[in-house]
Amino acid sequence: MQDQLDTMKILLIYPYCLDPRKHEEDISVVPMGLYYIGALLKENGHDVEILNFHGMGGTPEKIRGILRARMPRVIGFSILNANRWGALEVARIAKEVDPGVTTVVGGVGATFLWEHLLTHFGQIDYAVVGEGELPFLNLVRTLDNAEELPAQSPAGPGSGNAAPDAAGKIPGVAWRRGGRPFLNPPGNPIAALDQLPNPARHFTYQHLSLTRGCPGRCTFCGSPRMWGRRVRSHSAAYFVDQMAMLYSRGVHFFYVSDDTFTLNKDRAVAVCREILRRGLRISWAAISRVDAVDEAVLVWMRKAGCTQISYGVESGSEKIRRQLNKRITREQILRAFSLTAACGIMPRAYFIYGCPGETPETIRETMDLIDDIKPLSAIFYILDILPGTDLYEALKESGRLGDDVWCDRIEDIPYYTQDPLLPEGRILEFGRQLRDHFHAKLPAFIDALQLKEDPELRPFHADFLSRLGLTFTHGDYARNEAISAPAAIAEKLFRRALAYHPDHRAFLGLGILYQQQRRFPASAEILEAGVRHFPRSEEMQICMAVSSMNMGRFDAAAAALKQFPENPQALQYLAHCCRALGDAEGEQRWMKQYQALSR
Numbered sequence: 001m002q003d004q005l006d007t008m009k010i011l012l013i014y015p016y017c018l019d020p021r022k023h024e025e026d027i028s029v030v031p032m033g034l035y036y037i038g039a040l041l042k043e044n045g046h047d048v049e050i051l052n053f054h055g056m057g058g059t060p061e062k063i064r065g066i067l068r069a070r071m072p073r074v075i076g077f078s079i080l081n082a083n084r085w086g087a088l089e090v091a092r093i094a095k096e097v098d099p100g101v102t103t104v105v106g107g108v109g110a111t112f113l114w115e116h117l118l119t120h121f122g123q124i125d126y127a128v129v130g131e132g133e134l135p136f137l138n139l140v141r142t143l144d145n146a147e148e149l150p151a152q153s154p155a156g157p158g159s160g161n162a163a164p165d166a167a168g169k170i171p172g173v174a175w176r177r178g179g180r181p182f183l184n185p186p187g188n189p190i191a192a193l194d195q196l197p198n199p200a201r202h203f204t205y206q207h208l209s210l211t212r213g214c215p216g217r218c219t220f221c222g223s224p225r226m227w228g229r230r231v232r233s234h235s236a237a238y239f240v241d242q243m244a245m246l247y248s249r250g251v252h253f254f255y256v257s258d259d260t261f262t263l264n265k266d267r268a269v270a271v272c273r274e275i276l277r278r279g280l281r282i283s284w285a286a287i288s289r290v291d292a293v294d295e296a297v298l299v300w301m302r303k304a305g306c307t308q309i310s311y312g313v314e315s316g317s318e319k320i321r322r323q324l325n326k327r328i329t330r331e332q333i334l335r336a337f338s339l340t341a342a343c344g345i346m347p348r349a350y351f352i353y354g355c356p357g358e359t360p361e362t363i364r365e366t367m368d369l370i371d372d373i374k375p376l377s378a379i380f381y382i383l384d385i386l387p388g389t390d391l392y393e394a395l396k397e398s399g400r401l402g403d404d405v406w407c408d409r410i411e412d413i414p415y416y417t418q419d420p421l422l423p424e425g426r427i428l429e430f431g432r433q434l435r436d437h438f439h440a441k442l443p444a445f446i447d448a449l450q451l452k453e454d455p456e457l458r459p460f461h462a463d464f465l466s467r468l469g470l471t472f473t474h475g476d477y478a479r480n481e482a483i484s485a486p487a488a489i490a491e492k493l494f495r496r497a498l499a500y501h502p503d504h505r506a507f508l509g510l511g512i513l514y515q516q517q518r519r520f521p522a523s524a525e526i527l528e529a530g531v532r533h534f535p536r537s538e539e540m541q542i543c544m545a546v547s548s549m550n551m552g553r554f555d556a557a558a559a560a561l562k563q564f565p566e567n568p569q570a571l572q573y574l575a576h577c578c579r580a581l582g583d584a585e586g587e588q589r590w591m592k593q594y595q596a597l598s599r
């Protein structure tokens with residue numbers, strides 16, 4: 001794919017949302033597609049930089065400063081629906097900074113709204129529709145080959161740029177012809193994904209995808225229209241190469257963002273085998289469907305480092321699941337959740353509420369399902385109507401909605417706003433009820449957790465339980481006021497972890513927990529046991545010294561701390577021990593060493 005070496009400065013920007021989002025983690029990272037495009041452009045000789053504007057809190061001055069410092073010739077924006085306005089704002093500022101810059105939008109937000117965007121927003125020159133790599137590369141080549149960049153007309157609704165004629169030949173690109181939006185025919189999807197340059201050669205990131213496409217037809221999801229219903233895949237070798245390169249740069253946790261990682265179980269197992277063969281000591285989270293997992297694939301995934309699988313459950317009401325065309329049964333949901341937890345993988349459930357036909361009874365059914373599947377993590381979304389989905393198309397066809405609705409400064413359209421049977425107050429109350437119900441039941445779900453008896457899995461079970469424990473001492477659940485007695489839950493989980501295997505995180509977690517509760521003898525005891533298993537653990541030794549100090553055992557604490565003369569925290573504690581022991585000279589010496597280290 002490399003046949004041209006001409007440098008063009010290109011910025012690829014992941015824009016910000018206008019409103020704070022409830023589930024930031026799903027929207028805060030640069031989509032994988034930008035890294036693929038960036039790598040392809042780089043390997044074709046261009047100067048590419050990827051910027052994540054999410055959460056930047058950017059004022060126009062700040063954005064202007066960033067753009068002036070770089071003066072790109074082309075800016076590509078990857079947009080979802082929610083950050084569309086961020087892209088429009090940045091593109092407007094970019095045209096003020098340099099009227100000659102070419103602005104391109106791509107991603108799911110551009111794929112289904114290209115016509116709307118090119119009709120109403122003159123600051124956007126082109127849209128890339130669908131799979132972006134080849135259209136974007138070809139567009140850049142066209143711009144580069146043109147004697148000069150296309151003259152830009154002033155930004156404003158309906159204005160357009162004089163695109164070079166050649167742009168009209170690039171498959172998958174939307175542009176303006178005579179001031180009107182026009183979409184070229186699509187190109188073929190990239191059949192052999194491994195031909196794409198490995199993005200990890202150029203960038204560092206945590207989100208990876210093995211496949212593109214989903215055979216599903218859920219009415220609320222735009223993925224099948226965006227990527228196609230036929231699934232294409234990288235090879236296991238390409239995928240794990242990527243992980244290995246990132247691992248060598250210190251990335252040890254990955255999000256595998258495929259719609260259904262286990263759609264082809266053999267391929268998923270091949271990935272797991274390859275991770276294990278290369279000895280990558282990594283953790284990762286994946287997404288799957290409840291009808292696409294079995295025990296064998298889950299065991300492989302666990303051994304290869306998978307710690308969490310998210311499943312779209314959507315609703316406990318069969319009637320609503322049918323409405324959403326989810327095509328999963330209650331039995332499949334129950335089975336997937338119990339198997340996943342049994343293999344020591346955190347099963348996370350996505351639920352959607354505020355659906356057509358939602359009533360107090362359907363919400364009750366969802367709560368009943370929650371009780372049955374006992375998820376250890378659950379995310380509750382209001383049903384939104386997104387372009388590219390069957391739901392949106394149906395509303396358009398009925399005349400109740402049109403693309404012009406996106407001219408308003410909105411990021412989402414909750415479904416209930418279009419349904420007179422779903423008053424807003426009631427839907428918000430449904431959401432509160434579901435969340436409260438889940439949080440109230442979570443301690444019982446944890447008590448009911450049954451792990452698969454398998455000697456090989458014991459260390460993994462310990463790892464799973466201690467990770468879960470950590471979410472109650474330092475993670476989301478620790479901060480959640482709806483969960484009662486999180487420390488007691490964490491203690492139980494750490495203890496249970498140690499019953500399976502001597503787990504570093506569990507020893508340390510318990511030691512710190514007891515310190516926080518001022519149970520210093522208990523803390524010292526568990527940490528001593530931990531140190532016997534992990535004598536080289538600096539963290540554990542220092543933590544144990546803190547417990548000793550709190551028990552007045554300064555000699556013992558000092559003896560432990562002296563092993564770490566390069567650790568500033570250890571030196572501070574050492575100085576403290578000397579002071580407590582009346583050793584002024586020692587105190588001074590250690591403080592001096594501490595200051596030297598901190599300089």
Ligand code: SF4
Binds near residue numbers: 215259
């Ligand atoms: S929700 Fe998941 S299974 Fe359904 S269409 Fe979207 S990606 Fe496919």
